[in-house]
Amino acid sequence: SIYEALGVLPPIFATTPPVMGEEGNKKLGKRDGAKDVMEFEKEGYLPETMMNFLALLGWNPGGEKEIFTKDELINLFTLEKIQKSGGQFGEDKLDWMNKEHLKLMDESVRNEQIHNKLLENPLTSKSEIINNEKLLSKIYPIIFDHISKWGDIDTLLGVGEWSYFFNSPEFEASLLSWKGKTSVLDITKHLNWLLQNLTNASEEIFEDSEKIKSLIFDYATENGRGEVLWPMRVALSGKEKSPDPFTLAYVLGKNKSIKRIKSAISKLS
Numbered sequence: 249s250i251y252e253a254l255g256v257l258p259p260i261f262a263t264t265p266p267v268m269g270e271e272g273n274k275k276l277g278k279r280d281g282a283k284d285v286m287e288f289e290k291e292g293y294l295p296e297t298m299m300n301f302l303a304l305l306g307w308n309p310g311g312e313k314e315i316f317t318k319d320e321l322i323n324l325f326t327l328e329k330i331q332k333s334g335g336q337f338g339e340d341k342l343d344w345m346n347k348e349h350l351k352l353m354d355e356s357v358r359n360e361q362i363h364n365k366l367l368e369n370p371l372t373s374k375s376e377i378i379n380n381e382k383l384l385s386k387i388y389p390i391i392f393d394h395i396s397k398w399g400d401i402d403t404l405l406g407v408g409e410w411s412y413f414f415n416s417p418e419f420e421a422s423l424l425s426w427k428g429k430t431s432v433l434d435i436t437k438h439l440n441w442l443l444q445n446l447t448n449a450s451e452e453i454f455e456d457s458e459k460i461k462s463l464i465f466d467y468a469t470e471n472g473r474g475e476v477l478w479p480m481r482v483a484l485s486g487k488e489k490s491p492d493p494f495t496l497a498y499v500l501g502k503n504k505s506i507k508r509i510k511s512a513i514s515k516l517s
Contacts, residue, residue, distance in 0.1 A: 292398025305335030343396040375414035417486020421515040457498035481510035
């Protein structure tokens, strides 16, 4: 053999079991949606995740632990632990694993990656908020909670998610009505109460969403939480679905929150 001719000791070869599709009944192939590993990189999966995930397809060191660093995998690997049956590929599991590896990242590094994604997006990159580090520091955790890979940021921004943090919302006045049942008179009354109390609140209140909640919640409970908090949410975000209104006010800050509530009131007149 070539090894003998070169005087080299031949390596020991081992064959790992095949990677099975999501259904687990046949080998994963292009017809089943198999992708080149570089596609996973483009979608925002971490190299550490791919190594971890692929290592556990057909091999397991034993125990319940599933998240491993490269060094841990190297130290734990033995041929004896390679399984005979094929490992089942699943993107849901891959997403979960990537999220776990994202959690292991230094927060400042993670936030820098999120910021880079915002800079790449044509809508968020043009906003004055993009250079407001104080406001961005409030937005980063919200974005992180909703993603499992970097590409999710592009996807969610593409459907308007988080746009209300970067630009003033546009919406029809009818959206301010809770389930379409609250009268214009009542909506105006609640928004004016919110406007007055948020205007009179100290800046310190806006440093904590729980403090904002404490300021508003009793009034909302007395007058109907939906009737009060729904128009507040819509006024601040322009959306039916968004973070709760207390978080919105916390992120936006006092001046922007007041400005948006005033704008909502003007839509009703």
